[in-house]
Amino acid sequence: MQNQVNPLFAYPLVIIGERYTFADEEKQYIADLEMINNDGNSMSKDEKVLDSQPLSTLREFIHKNLLIYKKELLRIKDDNEIFITQSWINRSAAGDYHPRHRHPNSIISGVLFLNDNSDNDLPSIRFHRSHEMFPLALSFDELTDFNADSKEFAPQEGMLILFPSLLEHEVGKNESGRERSSLSFNTFVRGTVGGRKQLTEVELS
């Protein structure tokens, strides 16, 4: 019998296979958004961009994939609806970066990349392990999902990544000489969570 490896309690980070194709009007709407300063980069002043009519098709695409993630991967019951709360555009000009952070008060978060990156010169998004596995800085022959402390993913135009909101991530310094932009969003739950008998019941509406 073969050894059975169990990736216990793994964080499900999903890169959605279908790439979103932007219409020219959507690109223009995003390009015209007013931006404000953020930590290391800039973000749209509107922090509910997916509520806007010009981005309603994009919202549908995201919502469809959120449902698959919630229902088929996480197996969250139908009693709990997942809905998008805030959504915003990030822009990194040359030299900008996005420091390590997570998304509190959210269940599932996502990021969708807006630029063509066929030259692969835009910085990747890097996710970090939440808890160290060993109390030692060991050296490895090869980094795998079992031993790496972090893992990065190169952006591609229209690529959507979904991840549990408390998974830490960052984007390194943009040294490409051109702008890198993405759309991020958070979600929350509606319905009853927990149980009355367990004294954990909360009604979220």
Ligand SMILES: [Fe+2]
């Ligand atoms: Fe983020």
